[in-house]
Every structure is written in structure tokens, then in C-alpha cells.
Ligand SMILES: [Fe+3]
């Protein structure tokens with residue numbers, strides 16, 4: 001490779017490109033949250049049914065903490081698509097979202113525990129059982145029903161990766177993490193990456209295949 | 211910098227991010243081409259009024275040919291934003307677009323010559339004078355009025371850069387280049403880059419400044 005050759009895209013990004021286009025179409029069609037979560041969940045299930053499209057740069061674990069790599073943000077910030085990469089033993093703090101979300105496991109497993117505020121003192125208590133999500137499984141985050149959870153890598157010896165979609169530019173949303181007491185701390189997640197995959201590169205190949 | 215530090219974004223991308231958001235808002239408001247070109251031209255004029263935001267990776271000339279770097283593509287491919295980078299002496303072939311476009315000069319100068327098909331034999335003839343566009347100047351491409359032109363660097367000894375917006379994912383549009391005889395050749399431009407700038411990174415800084 002000489003200095004002027006563009007860096008080759010190692011993976012075929014057309015599944016992600018199709019997902020972005022279809023998700024934008026869904027949001028053009030409806031503002032109904034039930035329909036967004038149902039039909040959007042179907043689109044995400046299609047996307048995570050194969051795990052060969054995510055470029056290595058956006059699948060790389062950090063030795064100390066889970067990573068959030070932005071893959072696409074809608075022009076009007078109606079939605080964002082993010083890869084979450086979990087090293088062994090890594091977990092989020094207990095946190096909320098304040099917008100709708102969809103989670104699809106790409107590889108490995110994710111363990112999710114929901115919380116809610118107890119009625120008498122506002123402390124956080126576990127809500128329902130801990131769920132383990134496997135590759136291809138989808139979970140919705142519906143702020144109408146409860147928005148606080150903690151997520152961890154379900155694998156003790158390997159990386160797990162999930163693809164998330166949120167109803168905003170999630171890296172900029174002013175939200176909160178929580179202590180067990182229920183005490184909130186302001187939280188803006190940002191993103192780990194300063195470059196995004198160009199989903200629209202190599203289109204002549206994609207169009208020939210389509 | 212260690213292996214795990216994210217690559218620092220050398221420039222403040224908030225002008226481009228604001229442009230993308232505002233352009234999406236304009237297209238949500240109207241399908242009227244006159245208004246898109248007028249108001250979109252105003253947005254582009256604001257964007258190119260300063261030349262300090264374009265990261266170096268998307269401002270780099272190629273020794274042999276002009277470069278088209280995708281900066282953003284709308285989720286639904288309603289518009290794309292591209293930097294054109296011209297080394298000394300570089301020029302496009304005569305070509306068309308088949309969608310609306312807006313061109314704003316960021317640095318250096320661009321020389322533009324329009325063409326149309328002559329009535330008697332279909333050969334291409336120059337249409338109007340050659341125009342030189344200077345930094346901050348905007349030109350519209352309106353397929354209703356004539357869509358064929360040739361663009362070249364107006365500087366013989368330095369790089370020129372312009373920012374273009376098109377009413378489609380321009381890298382994938384099936385269009386044409388032309389010989390002087392008027393003969394068409396199929397043309398799909400693609401893009402030179404496989405990564406895009408993350409306009410949504412470092413949002414905590416941007417939001418503090420806004
Ligand atoms: Fe979460």
C-alpha cells in the first residue's frame with residue numbers, strides 16, 4: 001500500500017447501509033413508539049443475523065472499560081447506531097437513556113439487569129430477573145416502561161459485541177448514572193471514535209451485487 | 211499517545227455538524243428546488259465562510275487526480291456533503307450530475323465551464339463564459355437549466371478545495387462523462403475515503419461552547 005492508496009474496507013458494509021436507509025424510512029413513516037420498537041427491532045434482527053460486516057476498528061475492546069463506537073448518526077439526529085464492545089468482566093454503571101433504544105447481540109452474550117426506584121425511599125431495587133441475551137437476540141428500551149439498567153459482558157473470557165440503536169444522538173444525551181442509594185450523577189457518554197465507517201464507499205461493488 | 215487513546219480530532223467539526231442538521235431541516239420543510247438551492251446556498255455560504263474546520267485527511271490532494279471525500283451522507287440518501295480537493299492543474303472530465311447540487315469554495319479558486327448540446331449535431335459547445343469562483347462563493351447546479359460542466363483548479367501552483375452538496379448519495383449516482391463530440395460514457399464517481407469524520411464526537415466540548 002502506498003501513501004496515496006485509500007485504506008481498503010475489509011468488510012462489506014452493505015448490511016449496515018441497508019439498515020440505516022430502512023430505519024430512516026421507518027421514522028419517515030411513523031412517530032408511533034410501539035411501531036418503531038416492533039418494526040425497528042425486526043430491522044435490527046436482520047442486521048445482527050450476520051456478524052461479518054462490522055469493521056475491526058469498531059469491534060476493538062479497551063483493556064479497562066467497555067467502548068461505544070458510533071457507526072452512523074442521522075442528519076437530523078433522529079437516531080444513532082452504535083457498537084458496544086465488552087472485554088471480559090466489563091460492565092456499565094447503572095444508567096438510564098431518556099430515549100427509546102434497541103439492543104441486538106452480534107457476538108458473545110450480554111447480561112442485563114433492570115432497576116426501578118423503590119416506593120418508600122427511592123433507592124434502586126432490581127426489577128425482574130437478570131436476562132442473558134444471545135447472538136441475534138433483540139431487546140427494546142422503552143422509557144415508558146422503565147429506563148434504568150445495568151449491562152455486562154456475559155462472557156468471562158472473551159469479547160462480546162452488541163449493536164444499539166437509539167432515538168437520538170445518544171452520545172450527546174444528558175442522562176444519568178445511579179448509585180444503589182438512587183442518587184443520580186449527570187452522564188453524557190460521548191463516543192470512543194473520531195472516524196466513522198464510510199457506508200457509501202465502494203458503491204459500484206454494492207450495486208453490482210444487489 | 212498510547213495504542214488505546216482515541217485519535218484526537220484536530221479540528222472543531224461543529225460548523226459541519228450544524229450544516230448537516232440545518233440542511234436536513236430544510237429538506238424536511240420543503241421539496242421546492244428553488245427554495246432548496248436558495249436557502250441551502252445560504253447554509254453552504256455560512257459553512258465555507260470559515261476554512262478552519264475541514265480535517266486534514268479530507269483536504270489532501272492526490273498527485274494525479276482530483277479527490278472526492280465524502281463528509282456526510284444522509285440516512286435516507288436525500289443529500290450528501292463532499293470535499294473536492296484539486297492539486298495544481300487538475301480538472302474533471304466534462305460531466306453531468308442528474309441531481310441538484312451546490313458548490314462552495316473553501317480555499318483557492320475553482321474555474322467552471324458549462325456546456326450544452328448543439329442543436330444541429332449534438333456535439334458539446336461551451337455555454338456562457340468560464341467563471342472563476344473565489345473562497346466563500348457559491349454556485350448552484352440546477353439540472354432544469356443545464357447540467358453539464360467541467361471544473362478545474364483555478365490555481366496553477368497550489369491546492370484548491372471546495373465543498374459540494376448534492377440531492378442524492380452522489381458517489382452512487384449513475385451519470386455520464388462526455389467527449390467533445392457529445393458522446394456519453396457511463397460514470398459513477400464513488401469516493402476516495404473509507405472513513406468519515408465523526409461529527410458527533412467530543413459533543414461535551416461542543417455543547418459547552420454552544
Ligand atoms: Fe443502556
Ligand SMILES: [Fe+3]
Nearest residue numbers: 305307359361
Ligand atoms: Fe460537477
Ligand SMILES: [Mg+2]
Nearest residue numbers: 027028237238
Ligand atoms: Mg421527513
